[in-house]
Amino acid sequence: MKIGNIYAYTGGKDFSPTQPTVVFIHGVLNDHSVWILQSRYLAHHGWNVLAIDLPGHCKSSGEPPASVEDASAAILSLLDAAGIQKAALVGHSFGSLIALETAAQAPERVSQLVLVGTAFPMRVSPALLESSVSAPNKAIDMVNTFSHSTLSPPPSALGPGTWLYGGSRALMRRVLASNPQVNVFYTGFKACDSYAGGEAAMEKVQCPTLFVLGNADQMTPPKAAQSLVSKAQNAQVVKLPAGHSLMTEAPDGVLQALKDFLTA
Template identity: 30%
Template sequence: MTTATSSATPTGNPAVGKAVDAGGIRTNYLEAGSGGETIVFVHGSGPGVTAYANWRGVLPVLGEHFRCVAPDMVGFGYSERPENADYRLDTWADQTLGVMDTLGIEKAHLVGNSFGGAIALRLATKNPDRVDKLVLMGSMGVPFEITAGLDNVWGFEGTLEHMRTVMGYFAYDESLTGGDLAQTRFEGATQPGFQESFSSMFPAPRQRWVEAMTVSHDEIRALPHRTLIVHGREDRVIPLTTSLQLMQLLDNADLSVFSHCGHWSMIERRDDFNRQVRDFLLGG
C-alpha cells in the first residue's frame, strides 16, 4: 500500500494533533506511544466530541505498551467537514481504514466507543484481515429501541441549557458532568461549522439512525476476532442489552460489566478500563 506523510498542525489545543488524508478526507488524529502493536481508537457521537475528549485518559496509559492512533471522524472534532458529506456507517469505516492505509498500518486492534463500536464492527466485517482484536465499549451495531439519552444526544439543540441535559445522561456519577464540563463541551460543539454538521447527521425521527448504524447478525456471527465487550451497568445512552446481544453473536467474545458506571466506562472506571484493555490486548 502507499504510505503518505502526515502533516503536523501544532496549536495550543490538545485536541488538535496531526492531519492525514484518509481516502480524500483530511483527518485530524492524535498519537501516543511508538512501540508494540497498533491500536486505533474510534470515538463516540456526542455533540462536541473529539478523539481527545474520549481518549485523553487512555492514550498516555496504553501508549506505554502500544502505538495508539485516535482519529476524529469526518464531521466531528477537527477533521474535515466536506460540503454535502455522506455521513453514514460505511463512510466512517472507510475513513478509519484510510487512516490506517496512509499511516502504513497493516493491521491494528480496534477500540470503539458507542457509535465507534459500530464503526469498528463495520470495518472488521468488510476487512477482517486488517483487524487483530476488538474492544467494543457501550457499543452500537445491533438493533435496539432508541433511549431518551441517545435521542437527546443526537438531538442536541445548540444551547447551553440543552448541553447540560445531554451531559446528565452520560455518567452515573453526577459530579463528573457538573461544574464547567457542560460549558466546555458547549463551546466545543458550537464552534463555526460544528453544530451545523452535527445537526445534519441524525435528524428526527432518530430510530432510523440506530438502524443505519447496525451490522447484520450474520456478518457479526462470522467474525472470528477475539473481542472484549465493556459496558456500564447504568448506561442511559446505549442500553446494556446491546452488549448482551453482541456477546451472544460473537463466538470469541468476553463481556465485562462495570457497576456504578454510565456510558463513559473509560472515564468513570478509567483505571479498570485501562487495565482490562491492556491485559486483553497483550494476552495471547
C-alpha cells in the same frame, strides 16, 4: 498528527513499525480526548496509538460520516494512509459500531476488537433527534443526564474536583461548533439510529472481541449489547460500575480491561 484528512493523537510517541497499533474511535459529539488515560498509557507501553477525531470533527477535515458504513470506510482509509496492515480497534458508542463494521468489512485488518458502551440496535428517540437540530444545547443537557452515573470522576481520569456534567457539556458544545457547515450532533445520532447491520457484521468478525459495559449505563444498558455478544465468535465481557461515559467514570477499569485483553 494528521494522516490524510484525519487528526490522530499519538500519546506523545512517534510511530514505530515494530510495534502493534491501536486505533481509538470516539462517539457522537466527542473527540480523541475522551481516551486520554487509556491512549497515553498504551502509547507509553509498547503500542502505536491513533486516537482520532472523526472526519469533519474538530481537528479533522472532510465530510462527517453520514452512516456507520461511511465512517468505517474512513477508518480503512486511515490505515492505508498510515501504512498499517493490521490494528486493534477500540470504539465507544457510535465509535463501537464503526469499529464493528470495520472488523466485518476487513477482518484481515483487525487484530482485536473492543466495543465500549455498545448496543444493537442503537436507537435514538425521535424527540432527541429532533432536539439535536432545533435545540442542540437542550439535547446536549439531555444526553448528559442519561450518560453519567456520578458527578465527579476518579482522579486518574481528569483530575480531582472535575465536574463530569460540566466538562462533558463543554466538550460536546465545542465539537458541535467545530463544524459550522454540518450538524455533527444530528448526523452522528442519525447514523447510530439507522445502522441495521450490527448482527450480520458481528458474525463476520474473526478476531477476539471485548465488550466493556457500564452497569449503570442508561444510554446503552448492558442488556442492549446481548444480541452482539451472542453473535460473537470469541467474546469476553467486562462490566464496570459506570454509566455511558465509561472512560471517565471508570478510567482505571477500562484501562485494565484493555491491558488484559490487548496483551493476552
